[in-house]
Amino acid sequence: MAASFATLHVLFLVWFLPATFSLSFFFFKAESISNVSCYEKDKQALLTLKRGLADHEHVLSSWSDHKDCCIWDGVFCDKKIGRVSELHLSYSRLGGEISGSLLQLEHLKHLDLSYNDFNCTLIPSFLGSMYSLTHLDLTSANFSGLIPHQLGNLSSLRYLSLWNNSDLYVDNLRWMSGLSAIQYLDLGSANIHREVDWLQIMSKFPSLSELYLDNCQLDSLNPSLGFVNFTSLRVLNLSGNHFNHEIRNWFSNLSTSLLTLDLTSSSLKGDIPPSIFNLEKLEYLSLLSNKLTAQIPDSLGQLKHLAYLDLGLNSLNGPIPSSVRNLSRIRELYLDQNQLNGTIPKSLWLLSKLETLFVGKNSLTGIVDERHFQKLSKLKNLYMSEARLFLNVSSNWVPPFQLDYASMSSIKIGPNFPSWLQSQRSLSFLDMSMSGISGKAPSWFWNWTSNITFINLSNNHIECDVSDIFLSSNVKLLNIANNSFYGPISTFLCQKKIRKNKLEVLDASNNLLSGELSHCWKYWQSLIHLNLGSNNLAGRIPYSMGALGNLQSLRLQNNRIYGDIPSSVKKCSNLRLIDMGDNHLSIIPLWIGEMTNLLVLRLRSSEFKGYIPPQICQLSSLRVLDLANNSLSGSIPNCLKDISAMALPDSYDISFSFTYWDIYTSYVENVQLGPKGKEMEYEENLKLVKLVDLSSNNLSGSIPTEIWDLSELHFLNLSRNHLMGKILEKIGSMKELESVDLSRNHLSGEIPPSMSNLTFLSLLDLSYNNLSGRIPSSTQLQSFDALRYIGNPQLCGDPLPKSCTIEEQSLNKSPTGSVEDDSKNSNFYIGMGVGFATGFWAICGALLL
Known part of the structure; x- marks a missing residue:
């Protein structure tokens, strides 16, 4: 389990924002609040405004021509003159067009359109003609484009917030000099990079008390005039700049x-x-x-x-x-x-x-x-x-x-289990992983608090019968991996007292759990990440696991599970990671191609038989395909180029695909992979891996041409099969390759000279094939040990001890090779032979006569 604390502090602030700031939600009023009649001109202006707005939540339903507009929801009037003075329309899901009829509200001082959605339209420039405005709030209203200079005409404006809109920008800020009364200014998330004198301009407002310029793409705190004097400033936010x-x-x-x-x-x-x-x-x-x-x-x-x-x-x-x-x-x-x-x-x-x-x-x-x-x-x-x-x-x-x-x-903390926890009745997050705690978990632990949401006790030496675990209905994450928890898994999953649970992450891997997977998965439908790997679980995968519709990762690796993978698993359509390696399964199901969100498929060492189904090529997002060490036969599907994630550069950041996030913590998936012949645990760096490992099977035929089109592949292992044919020149275009293992097959022909282009290559193994000719000369290929080339009797050249003969050298004179040169040489030697035979018989004939 790991947390990215780069965002933890910010998340803390977001969590507590409701306690710090009072949000201006839509304000509903009873008709008895005001006895002032609405000015007819203002009423008609508001009705015109309503007609232009998209009112998805019907929050303007009280705006009727038959009612006094001073009692409409969100409308406030001056009690002395009956003119509309304030419009509070925040959090109303309004959209559409803001009508210029607002200009007729000559006494409007307060306009709040925050937290609506105006679909990336421009901020209306006519707002700069509403000279009575003292408060203008367009926060998170999804405006975009140039901030209109006309806003600088609002000399009475004391509060202006344009925070968190879509792609707002300024070409300059000189127009702001007219905001002589401004006290609160928030341009957060607007691009003001073009204005180099922003610091001087902002410091000239004599009444400015709060200034928010967070995430504004600013790159300099150097005042051009050498001096800055914010005389009244109490709050300054310049976060998220460069x-x-x-x-x-x-x-x-x-x-x-x-x-x-x-x-x-x-x-x-x-x-x-x-x-x-x-x-x-x-x-x-x-x-x-x-x-x-x-x-x-x-x-x-x-x-x-x-x-x-x-x-x-x-x-x-x-x-x-x-x-x-x-x-x-x-x-x-x-x-x-x-x-x-x-x-x-x-x-x-x-x-x-x-x-x-x-x-x-x-x-x-x-x-x-x-x-x-x-x-x-x-x-x-x-x-x-x-x-x-x-x-x-x-x-x-x-x-x-x-x-x-x-x-x-x-x-x-250990070795004893911390008994002081029993006094903590408000605890919602507990992480005591890798803390040297050993021995039995006390009986009170699983009952001691009803508020607990996250429990991480992983990587200790805690002993506990899983039938003793009682989870509060609030628990979202339980990580007990790498301990000594024991007992039948079904007694934990099927106990009635925890059927109403909200568990989203369960990691009980590397323990001593036993028995068959239960049929109680319908009670665990909140699960997103499930890891029961490296236990003593046995039996078949139950059909009921199809009930886990929210599941994104399913890890049952290194158990004694046998039989088919039930077709119900395809109902878990959100799955991104499946790891069922090191079990006793049967065939790779044809429906696997329907799991279109899958990023990692690890089925190694699980006794799979039969063919690799071509449906696997439908997994266009797949980044890790690990079918190594099974009994698969037949040929490698020639449609592998359809797995576009391995053929094209990443178009988005997939970090969150392997990570569970919450306000306090994160949980990162880890997978055992052996891209260079030695298994390693990939966790944070899993997002960087693109791998195909089909090694140690009974695959035959030639390596399909299409596999060389996977230009973004990092690791390729086809070793220990019965593959034939040549290594094609196209391998040189796979420039991201870090590891290539084609050893112990029946490959023939020369090593393509283009392999010298693979500059990231840190492992290469071509041993025990039927390769011939000179090993191409390059710093890259000669850097590997001779053991990586042995078992190819016809192969010669550095780093092998066998030197190449003249004939072998001529086969590979240049880094690129030349079919035309070979043809010329061949014609030359044939001509020489014919000439020799003709001359020989001519001389013999003359002597005979």
Whole structure:
């Protein structure tokens, strides 16, 4: 199990956004709220607006000519004059066209069209003529194109948000000078790269309090005039840009006002400058996911008002400064995924308001005991994974905190099962994998909390009868791989008390589970990833597994399962990975071609007989085809070129195809593959593999011409079969090949000179065939050991000890070879023979006379 913590912090923010911001949902009003009559001109303008909009949810059903418009849903009127002053139409799934009739609403101050879908249309330029507007919110409304310059005419506008629209851009920002009253400005996700003076323009707004320019493709923090002065700025968000330079000192000019500074994922590098820590009123600072180096300055302690600090995912080194003791108001502290070393300073454990502490994935050392946690009664989220720490607490310790999230993978916790967990009644995420825990899991563990959602106890030495496992209905992920869990699998899957479950990931691989796969799969229809590999399971694959309609990966490898693969499995149409290797199965089913989403098919060492069905070529997305070490016969299907994923470059990122994501964690699939003759585990790098392995079967005939069209293939293994014919010159076009094994067949002819073009080749084995002629001369082909060529009596040249004769050399004079030259040479020798015979008999005839 692995989590990509590059996004974990962001996911935490998204998770808690509803608690931080109040969303402006559609506001419904009762008729009794207002006794002011609607102005008729405004009413007709709104009815015209309604006719142009696509109202998918009928949220404008109250907009009727028979009702006063001041009591319409989303409409607010000035109580003194009866004119429409506010339109709140957010989250309404509106689309269509925004009518220019809005211009008739002369007293409209507040217009909110956020979180609708206007299908990538332009922002109406006439909005710049609505001079009474003070609030304009077009957030996530799916507008695109050039941001109209006319918006700069709104001199009364105090709030403008264009965040998260589709491909908005500016050609310049000079038009913004007219927004003299602006206080809140959000252009997040708009492309403002063309405006080089963006910093000067933004700093000239005297009332600007909040500025959001995240993901705006900015590349410079250098002011062209050398000075920046945001006199009123309290929030500055420049995250997700591409600055690729150091943090500039002009930030120190903001010390009198700035409360929030977000520079997340902005490609900043170098040291953290001391000027950052002059922002003494700062409450929120994020430098997450940059390229910052050196040590965390001791001046960090100057930020005494800081409640949130994120320095995670950088390359910071050295110790955690002891000055953290001054951060007495800190609630969330992220220092994870750096190169910090030394022990955690005692002063950190005194931060009594701390709710979130992330220090994992560092080189921190030392013992953490119960005394360290005495002051942390408010702690809810603790991430200490992958550090050199030892959690040493007594068996009767009762922590002062109630955790929601506990990630302690790869730190020393065992050998005893941590009994303090029993006191944690709010825990929803628990990762104690690779923690040295051994012995029996206590009986209370599976019943102790009803809130648990994710449990990872993998890679320990825990013993447990699976019939004792009781899963809360909230559990989504259970990873108990690489332990000593035992007992019949059916007792776990079929027990009535866990039939109502939401389990999405079950990994019980590499345990001691036994018995036959049950017929209870109808109770597990939420499963996405299922791994029961490397146990002692026996019997047939039950037909009921077809009930797992959401399944994306099915792994039953290395068991004692026998018989056919039931046709019901094709109902699992979302399957991307099937691994049934190392079992006792019969034939590859013809319906396999219907599994069109399949990316990995591993059926090696499973006693398959018969032919390779040509239907396998219908799997156009297939990246890994591993049928090695079976008893397959017949020829290799000549339609393999139809597997386009192996013939064409990737058109999209398939990382998520092998990964399960949730708010707290991820689970990454791993597969055992042997592309270079030695089996290796592929996990994160599985997305990079393109492989065909048909080795150790009884395949015959020639290698189909079409297989050389798989130009994106990385690994090709056809060894230990009965293949005949030649290696075609086309192999030289397979330039991505890293490994080729064609050994122990009956191949003949020369080694194609084009093989010298395979510059990525790190393994080549052509031994024990009937190849002949000189091994083509190239740095690549001569770099392999002679053992890779032996067993070909007619083969000669370096690296073999056998030198080539004149005749053998003439067969392969140049890297490209020449049929025309061979023909000329042949004609020359034939002519010489005829001439010799004619001259010989002429002389003999003369002597006889």
